[in-house]
Amino acid sequence: MSNRRKAEMILERDYRISAVDPRLFGSFVEHLGRAVYGGIYEPGHETADEHGFRGDVAALVRELQVPIVRYPGGNFVSGYNWEDGVGPREKRPRRTELAWRTIETNEVGVNEFAQWAQKVKTDVMMAINLGSRGVDAARNLVEYCNHPGGSYYSDLRRSHGIEAPHNFKLWCLGNEMDGPWQIGAKTAHEYGRLAQESAKVMRGVDPTIELVVCGSSNRHMPTFAQWEATVLDLTYHDVDYISLHTYYGNRDNDTPNFLARSLDMDQFIDSVIAICDYVKAKKRSKKRIDLSFDEWNVWFHSNEADRKIEPWSIAPPQLEDVYTLEDALLVGSMLISLLRRADRVKIACLAQLVNVIAPIMTETGGPAWRQTIFYPFLHASLYGRGVVLEPIIKSDKYDSKDFSDVPYLDSIAVLNENEDQLTVFAVNRNLEGELELTCDLRGLRDYQVAEHLVLTHRDLKAVNTAKEPMNVIPRAAGGGQVEDGRLRALLPQASWNVIRLAKR
Numbered sequence: 440m441s442n443r444r445k446a447e448m449i450l451e452r453d454y455r456i457s458a459v460d461p462r463l464f465g466s467f468v469e470h471l472g473r474a475v476y477g478g479i480y481e482p483g484h485e486t487a488d489e490h491g492f493r494g495d496v497a498a499l500v501r502e503l504q505v506p507i508v509r510y511p512g513g514n515f516v517s518g519y520n521w522e523d524g525v526g527p528r529e530k531r532p533r534r535t536e537l538a539w540r541t542i543e544t545n546e547v548g549v550n551e552f553a554q555w556a557q558k559v560k561t562d563v564m565m566a567i568n569l570g571s572r573g574v575d576a577a578r579n580l581v582e583y584c585n586h587p588g589g590s591y592y593s594d595l596r597r598s599h600g601i602e603a604p605h606n607f608k609l610w611c612l613g614n615e616m617d618g619p620w621q622i623g624a625k626t627a628h629e630y631g632r633l634a635q636e637s638a639k640v641m642r643g644v645d646p647t648i649e650l651v652v653c654g655s656s657n658r659h660m661p662t663f664a665q666w667e668a669t670v671l672d673l674t675y676h677d678v679d680y681i682s683l684h685t686y687y688g689n690r691d692n693d694t695p696n697f698l699a700r701s702l703d704m705d706q707f708i709d710s711v712i713a714i715c716d717y718v719k720a721k722k723r724s725k726k727r728i729d730l731s732f733d734e735w736n737v738w739f740h741s742n743e744a745d746r747k748i749e750p751w752s753i754a755p756p757q758l759e760d761v762y763t764l765e766d767a768l769l770v771g772s773m774l775i776s777l778l779r780r781a782d783r784v785k786i787a788c789l790a791q792l793v794n795v796i797a798p799i800m801t802e803t804g805g806p807a808w809r810q811t812i813f814y815p816f817l818h819a820s821l822y823g824r825g826v827v828l829e830p831i832i833k834s835d836k837y838d839s840k841d842f843s844d845v846p847y848l849d850s851i852a853v854l855n856e857n858e859d860q861l862t863v864f865a866v867n868r869n870l871e872g873e874l875e876l877t878c879d880l881r882g883l884r885d886y887q888v889a890e891h892l893v894l895t896h897r898d899l900k901a902v903n904t905a906k907e908p909m910n911v912i913p914r915a916a917g918g919g920q921v922e923d924g925r926l927r928a929l930l931p932q933a934s935w936n937v938i939r940l941a942k943r
């Protein structure tokens with residue numbers, strides 16, 4: 440019996456989900472492990488610039504065209520005193536960092552990060568500490584970063600050699616404040632009130648900023664849904680987005696089930712949209728709250744190793760997941776899930792960017808390379824800008840341990856009208872054979888395949904390493920073709936596909 444599966448798809452240029460907000464391809468750098476020290480910053484490195492930023496890492500970040508990077512945490516931010524990281528370096532304190540039980544040297548702080556962001560051509564999504572601190576530190580940080588001058592904190596910034604304000608436009612009101620692990624964790628009511636008051640003073644200093652309020656740490660938290668409803672009830676008029684976080688793993692080595700986990704992400708997104716709209720209805724409000732999926736990825740490989748890390752080290756190798764081909768397939772599906780709800784998910788951050796559960800890995804004092812998950816993220820960032828089309832998909836399906844009716848085909852298409860390009864992103868979840876895809880290009884009949892990129896490997900557990908950085912790489916090897924207004928492609932077993940079409 441053949442293991443080949445089939446899927447049919449219809450794309451019509453006028454069936455549209457939404458224009459994509461470029462911030463959907465954001466990422467995240469936390470003061471955690473070797474993300475900052477040994478990641479973006481390593482003064483002794485042979486590629487370092489005069490400020491100590493690694494040139495090889497910066498080049499890879501620029502390649503990804505990341506439009507926005509969340510900083511400085513994560514769990515780290517809930518114990519962080521931003522003042523520790525500004526001013527003369529020799530005066531900056533070393534602190535015990537309680538979220539990850541390390542020593543934070545504060546060599547890099549908000550001004551250095553802003554400088555790095557300029558170097559890699561990205562914006563900063565700044566998070567404030569609503570764990571150990573609150574309203575006062577929040578308004579002072581906005582004043583330090585965004586006020587032009589003539590006030591205590593803006594002049595302090597100028598005295599630190601930064602004349603022009605950073606003008607950070609997007610701010611997170613804390614991080615995962617429902618999590619019992621969070622420094623200063625809160626009930627929904629405690630957090631909602633604090634977020635509301637912080638938002639008020641932050642916008643008092645700079646009315647142009649946008650604010651993200653914390654949703655639950657993940658969909659499986661016992662307080663999920665009620666947390667969002669309570670927090671939004673208290674903050675609806677003061678914030679613009681609510682955050683979502685999720686990480687998946689393949690701990691029991693059940694790959695069909697693992698690859699179906701993006702269905703959980705779909706349900707998560709739909710549920711949070713429903714809660715936002717419930718609060719909107721309750722308040723009879725005209726305002727719409729959108730979603731900021733500001734932490735998402737695969738995370739599980741490093742869990743065991745992390746338990747053995749010596750506490751109070753400086754920049755130890757924490758959360759250094761080495762990603763496999765199958766992880767890249769799930770990351771591809773998660774990107775498809777984000778694009779599918781681009782009408783409401785306006786911001787998303789792949790967590791994280793360098794070394795810590797990241798697409799880019801480095802050796803301290805050595806090379807930097809692309810992990811497997813680098814590629815789906817790169818492709819989505821480069822070719823996923825435009826208008827998401829609403830596909831109609833009929834695919835063969837399977838059942839897994841936690842999911843039923845999992846389509847073998849996971850797919851979405853983005854039309855870039857300025858460049859007359861149409862990109863079909865597709866994951867073949869079939870681990871035993873090809874997937875025969877037929878796509879009816881209604882209203883897009885004058886498009887031809889320009890390139891069909893495929894990321895796959897005979898070994899689902901294949902990885903890239905410093906020694907073998909090109910083991911899992913995309914190849915322009917797919918045979919997708921358009922004939923009589925139909926795109927036909929055989930998607931290889933267990934593969935990520937990017938079928939790029941251009942107008943004839």
Ligand code: AHR
Binds near residue numbers: 512514515791
């Ligand atoms: O990204 C790693 C950690 O995951 C972040 O610090 C935290 O917000 C989440 O639990």
